[in-house]
Every structure is written in structure tokens, then in C-alpha cells.
Amino acid sequence: MAKNRKVILIITILYTVLILYFMFFAFGRIGASHQITEYEFIFTPLDFYHVPDLTDLFRFSLMALFGFGNFAAFIPFGFLIPMLFPMRYVRFITLFFLSIMVVETVQMLSYLGSGDINDAIQNSIGASIGYAAYKLGSNAKTIKKQLVISGFSALFIFAAVWGCCEVIETALTKKEGPFIAINEVKDASGNTVQHTAPYRFELGREQVLPQYNVFSFKEQTAAVYTSELRGRDIILYFKYGATGKLGGTLAISVDGQQLLLTEAPTYQEGTAETYEIPIEKANKLTITVKGNARLWDLGYREMKYFWN
Structure with a gap:
């Protein structure tokens, strides 16, 4: 058990470093930071329900990649953190959201991005999907079955959340x-x-x-x-x-x-x-x-x- 926990801890650290790299250094952020002259922080939740169209994903649009990543890239944290530190959902999502807000603030202060509460909400939705999937697979008798059940659950829940976001966006967006x-x-x-x-x-x-x-x-x-x-x-x-x-x-x-x-x-x-x-x-x-x-x-x- 201690060995498994050590492996999970290493995976969590490496994945966190990877995510932080993309949030602070990827996509030409350092070069773009020289052109930013003032802080930008979006405090009002406006379009956190926005998701890219599937056609945009197939065309590998950069904006679609950002939109997809804001949800999907944070799903693994819903698995990894509860496996290391078992806790109830409310505590988990509160700590996770606060952590993301700290990262968003550092992005803003370092001119390596804008602080955006909408991004933090999307990240938290992704982590919530992972947490729900983890709970659904946690009763499996073996780690292999737990991973399989959790993996398929994450895909199903992610598709359901994506569909709900599409419905919300359609309902709240005016069309010509x-x-x-x-x-x-x-x-x-x-x-x-x-x-x-x-x-x-x-x-x-x-x-x-x-x-x-x-x-x-x-x-x-x-x-x-x-x-x-x-x-x-x-x-x-x-x-x-x-x-x-x-x-x-x-x-x-x-x-x-x-x-x-x-x-x-x-x-x-x-x-x-x-x-x-x-x-x-x-x-x-x-x-x-x-x-x-x-x-x-x-x-x-x-x-x-x-x-x-």
C-alpha cells in the first residue's frame, strides 16, 4: 500500500509540473508577456459553460484546444488527490478551487496570462468529474478494475457535462x-x-x-x-x-x-x-x-x- 501511495505521489507531482508548465510557459506566453502592460483579472463568471464545438477540435484550433484542456486536463486531479488524501467532496473542491485561484493570480501578476474566474470554474468542473469517477470505481476489489471503472465513468460523465454545457450555451446565446x-x-x-x-x-x-x-x-x-x-x-x-x-x-x-x-x-x-x-x-x-x-x-x- 505504501509503495502504491509513493507511485501515486510521484505521478501527481509530475502531472502537476506538466500542467504548470502549460499554464505559465507554453504557447508563447513568455514572449507575449513583454507586450502586456497592465494586470487583467476577470472576476465575474460569464462564459464558464462555453465549450468548443467538436468540429473545432477535429481542426485542432488553438482556442478549441484551450477550451477542451480547461476541462479535460484537470480530470486526473480528481483521481490522484483523493487517492493520496482521502476527503469529502466539499473539502476537496474548495481546496482545489482556492489553489487554482492562486495559480490564476500568479499568472496575472507575472504577466504570463490573465486571471480568470471562468477558467478556475472550468478547471474545478474537470476535477469534479475526476472525483465522481474515482468514487464510482473506488468500491472495486482490485486496482485494475478500479481504474477501468473510473476511466469509463470519467468519459461518460465528461460527455454528459459537455452536452449540458452545450445546452446552457445554446439557451443563453443569441443567434442571428x-x-x-x-x-x-x-x-x-x-x-x-x-x-x-x-x-x-x-x-x-x-x-x-x-x-x-x-x-x-x-x-x-x-x-x-x-x-x-x-x-x-x-x-x-x-x-x-x-x-x-x-x-x-x-x-x-x-x-x-x-x-x-x-x-x-x-x-x-x-x-x-x-x-x-x-x-x-x-x-x-x-x-x-x-x-x-x-x-x-x-x-x-x-x-x-x-x-x-
Whole structure:
């Protein structure tokens, strides 16, 4: 028994050194530390439930590797520590979490990483998986059976936790809805934006045929268009260019706050610019077009939770 304990202790020390190496020195941390000028510590648990997609793992994405490692790399501690120092789960996870927070703080103070409570939570979830698997296999009569049962249990529990995290992330993450042309949106009176029917025009030497709408003006003053979005979280999409030698300007504001003021490319440039602008809690959208500017295929995708 003493011999087995000695072997487990050596394995624990070596594995701990390996983990600390990856946390402090791997992935170019030393070189990156010279570019860090201030401490960064994330105190608020925000995305500890985030897990990489399986497709990302198969592509060996570095960020996916980090996300996977934050859980999986700490599972062995759930086996090794209780085998060395038998203790109840509450005491085990409390000591483990505090230890990880110390490591995260040292990472921050040494500029070899940022302190992040989300990483500490993910590490602790991994250790909890290992602890649960260890307990499930601890009643086996032989060490071989104990390792087999614990190993398969760890895989099963890890898959279950991964699936739960996917469900939580899906429930708490907004996704883009279908594209809605702005001229299809009705205001409180049931009216839509007028004088925006699509028509063919020339941009530089190319013919442009908008699919949904065109915002422009044919008078001596600027054309102003307004639309009611009723507090939606959206991503605004549109294309923008100028059809004449003098160019033009575009201004976009939401609820009186200006989001964009830009000049259109000139006739000589003959190019169009494509924009994607995220806007939160949008109510009144105001578009102001001057000069020979053309704004077309203006619309948005609403950011929604899946249950909406």
C-alpha cells in the first residue's frame, strides 16, 4: 500500500509540473508577456459553460484546444488527490478551487496570462468529474478494475457535462435570425418606409441591381428615412456607394445617437462598401443620404434566443 501511495505521489507531482508548465510557459506566453502592460483579472463568471464545438477540435484550433484542456486536463486531479488524501467532496473542491485561484493570480501578476474566474470554474468542473469517477470505481476489489471503472465513468460523465454545457450555451446565446429588409418593417401606424423601391443604377463601370431596396435622394436637400425597430437587438446590413463624380455622404443614427458618418467612394473609385453594424435595443433608426450616394439592400438580422 505504501509503495502504491509513493507511485501515486510521484505521478501527481509530475502531472502537476506538466500542467504548470502549460499554464505559465507554453504557447508563447513568455514572449507575449513583454507586450502586456497592465494586470487583467476577470472576476465575474460569464462564459464558464462555453465549450468548443467538436468540429473545432477535429481542426485542432488553438482556442478549441484551450477550451477542451480547461476541462479535460484537470480530470486526473480528481483521481490522484483523493487517492493520496482521502476527503469529502466539499473539502476537496474548495481546496482545489482556492489553489487554482492562486495559480490564476500568479499568472496575472507575472504577466504570463490573465486571471480568470471562468477558467478556475472550468478547471474545478474537470476535477469534479475526476472525483465522481474515482468514487464510482473506488468500491472495486482490485486496482485494475478500479481504474477501468473510473476511466469509463470519467468519459461518460465528461460527455454528459459537455452536452449540458452545450445546452446552457445554446439557451443563453443569441443567434442571428433571418434577414429582414428595412422597407418591410411597419411602424406603429402600419406604414413602411416609402420611396425605397429597388432600381438599376451604375456604380463606376458596373451595373448594380439591388435586391431589396435603394435609399437615395433627387432633390437639393438630404433625404431622411426613419424606421421603428421597437427595442430589438440587431445587426444592420447594407451596401453603400456613390454614382457621381462628387460622391456623397451617409449618416446613420439610432435613438438620436450617431452610429456612422461617412463619405461614399467617388465615381473614379467605382467601389461599394459593405457594412455590418451591431446595435442593441434599437428603437428609431434614422438614415440620412446626401449627394450622389446610394444605400441599398438595407436590412437587419435580429439577435434572438432560440425560444424567441
